[in-house]
Amino acid sequence: MPVHHDAFISYSHTADGALAPAFQRGLEQLAKPLLRLRAQKIFRDQTDLTASPALWPGIVSHLAASDWLLVFANPLYAGSRWCRKEVEWWLAERSPERLLIVLTDGDIVWDEARRDFDWARTTALPDCLAGHLADEPLYVDLRWARETPGLSLAHGGFREAVVRVAAPLRGVSPTDLDGADLRQLRRTRLFVRSGVGAICVAAGMAVWQARVATEEARIAETQRQQAEAQRRIAESERAQAEAQR
Structure with missing residues (x-):
């Protein structure tokens, strides 16, 4: 059976080893139909990547099977060789319009005149993204969440962030998705x-x-x-x- 992922979470284990799993659970549980294991299939290496002597080819196979790339941006992510390779592969093989940014630390600054990031002040992204985005991306700011333990959809701010990311993944508006989740919760x-x-x-x-x-x-x-x-x-x-x- 072919492998398929709705999204691939690209993150730094050191920076977001707790936040990325919580966000994955939120995406998979939001508006989950009754009696289904998850609403969406989200790839994260520590839950889906099997042991293999060839690590990078395994990662590439899952990147190729994913519809979206979720970048958990922070200074450690920007400096990670593996994270950079994932972004470079996506930019070469997929559209940057299918890349979503979740800011967890550091800064992202857009230079409207140059229509690119201000790389002198942007600390959370790898510079391989330079010149690939025509307009300022609408990213989700989760810098407040890194020090918040036990995050789940019961937390209002975290739920809002999950809805904002899940909506484009599912091709619906955040309002419709939020309403669908509430209706499903009542049915459950x-x-x-x-x-x-x-x-x-x-x-x-x-x-x-x-x-x-x-x-x-x-x-x-x-x-x-x-x-x-x-x-x-x-x-x-x-x-x-x-x-x-």
């Missing part, structure tokens, strides 16, 4: 409540049946004991009659 809660209600009814029926069975067993035992007592009386009366004869 209703399903859970219905399931809990059914379990409670089944448990009640089981308890009632157990009580009925116990009562029937008690009655049966009482009847057996009465029958046994009557049998003994009858045997005693026959013995007395025989003795009299």
Whole structure:
């Protein structure tokens, strides 16, 4: 079966080893249909890359199978040889319009006159991006989130950031996606409540049946004991009659 990813997360393990997994979970759980494992397939090397003696060819195969590249930008990312190679491959083989930026540290400054990043002040991106974007990219600023533990879709600011990134991945507006997630959440809660209600009814029926069975067993035992007592009386009366004869 061919491998396919909706997006490939390119990140620095040192800088975003905690934030990238949380963001991956958010993308996969946002508006997730009931009974499905995930809403989207997001590649991240520590969850999807198998052991291989040829690391780079394995990464390339997953890049080639991805629709979008998500760049988690920060100074450590900009200085990483591997992260730079991923961006260079994407720019050579895919469209920069399919590249989304999540800023986690440092700065991104756009020079409108040159229609390029101001590389004297931009510290979060590798300079291989120079000249590849015709307009200033609309990136998601998550610099506040790096020191926030336990991030999930329950966190309002984090949820908003996930929605803003997930919307272009799915080809819908953030408003529509946010509404779809809320509707799915209500359906899931209703399903859970219905399931809990059914379990409670089944448990009640089981308890009632157990009580009925116990009562029937008690009655049966009482009847057996009465029958046994009557049998003994009858045997005693026959013995007395025989003795009299």
